[in-house]
Amino acid sequence: MITISLCMIVKNEEELLARCLDTAKDIVDEINIVDTGSTDKTKEIAKQYTDRIFDFPWIDNFAAARNESFKYATKDYILYLDADDVILEEDRVKFKKLKETLDPSVDSVSMYYNAGSDEYGNVTLRYRRNRLIKREKNYEWRGDCHQYLDVHGKIINSDIAITHKKIRHAVGRTISIYEKKIARGDIFSPRDYFYYGNELRENGHYEKAIESYDKNLSMPEGWIEDKIFACIFKGDCYRHLGDLKNENFSLFQSFQYSSPRAEACSRIGYNFHRQKNYKTAIFWYELAIQQEPDPERWSFIYPAYYTWYPHLQLCVCYYNLGDYQKAYYHNEQARKYRLEDNSVQHNKKLLEGLLKTDKT
Structure with missing residues (x-):
């Protein structure tokens, strides 16, 4: 049976950390907590679950912090979670079975990320992420924010879900990271423009979001799924601006990249x-x-x-x-x-x- 290191980055998560760790502690074999500057009781709570607590200064770069947390892993595979994530009971059962049966030749296991739910328990947003990765492969996180794991090799898709249960939205935090990138003169990738557009849209900056989505769409490179949703989300921005004509144009524009x-x-x-x-x-x-959404699809559903x-x-x-x-x-x-x-x-x-x- 494989062994698993849980690696997390946290800051001021006293309200949520125990809830998360209670759902994962009997699945993993090691817990590594990297604290990026907590001023509340986060570390005290973490000590109830592990003595492997490390400090790392926050430098406005999520990838750097996540990569730091991976350095402390010592087991076969690495699982990462955020403090506002939980593993629901049905998924805990599936996870334990996976741990018992996983072929050690597998480099990564993707899992669903149920990023939102409504008041009736229905999942409102789902997508896949490489969630359980082989430590010896030394995979790294990329991107200052909305980071991703640069994974290759033998990847299998599971039906296990990690459930996100946030209690509040960090308004403006990620936008400020992008603004600092702009001020530094960083070159944006199509992915940067897409996620910057998402942050702008979610914070009500609709005209600037449209500009960012259009920059994504103007670039021939980039993930096709991001372009599909750049069109759809651009339509949402036009709806908020009361521009029905351009809203419909944007929605139909998504058909250039996929079937409806x-x-x-x-x-x-x-x-x-x-x-x-x-x-x-x-x-x-x-x-x-x-x-019918493809269960193997990695993008937003x-x-x-x-x-x-x-x-x-x-x-x-x-x-x-x-x-x-x-x-x-x-x-x-x-x-x-x-x-x-x-x-x-x-x-x-x-x-x-x-x-x-x-x-x-």
């Missing part, structure tokens, strides 16, 4: 929906629910756009067209994911009344 994704189709459907063009909206919502969201919108569209039977059907499909949703419950009661009236 549900993330784009659902948005296009909504644009026709809000214009009360229900038949056209139905076409796009139906196209969305026909898509937003499950709502493949499931409850287009069904709920189809319910509204068919209601407005007077087709209460189809409206009821799609509301029931949405209810599978959002049983306690007040709007779904309201629709169910309303439509059951209308269908009963029709029969009489």
Whole structure:
């Protein structure tokens, strides 16, 4: 059976660190904590789980800190987690089985990262990451922020998920790192422009985000998946700016890079929906629910756009067209994911009344 070193970088994580370590401590064989300048009780909490606690000054570079944490690993494989990550019980069971059965010739195991969830327990954002990597390969992190592991060799994809459970968003922190890169005159890669655009968008700087996404799209190199979502996210920026024409243009632009994704189709459907063009909206919502996200896909997957969201919108569209039977059907499909949703419950009661009236 393989052995595992858990490597983490932390700073002021007294609220979350124990929660994370409680879900991982019996899976791993060693815990290494690199502290980048905590002023709270983070180190005291860490000492309850390990004596392998190290200091590293924060230099506005996540990759440097993560690489530092990897230096202390002594076991066969390295697992990394953030303090606001947890391993849910069903994934802990899968993880333990993986540990018992993993072929030592494997260089890396990718796992899902469930980066968000709604109030009903549905995953809202999922993507893959190289999560369990062979120590002797000396893989390194790249990038000041939104860093990635430069991994090659024998990689297998698992169905294990690491779940992100943040309690607050670090507003502006990552933007400042990018701004320092700009001030230094650093050359941005397509990936830098994509993630800088994401940070700008998430912090409400929509016009600057559009500029960053366009710079990504103008460069022939770069990951095609980033370009697909640069188009979709650029559309979101135009929506916030009230520019419907350019929003639709951006969403259709994503089709240059792949077949239609549900993330784009659902948005296009909504644009026709809000214009009360229900038949056209139905076409796009139906196209969305026909898509199935590839479980092997590494880029962003937003499950709502493949499931409850287009069904709920189809319910509204068919209601407005007077087709209460189809409206009821799609509301029931949405209810599978959002049983306690007040709007779904309201629709169910309303439509059951209308269908009963029709029969009489």
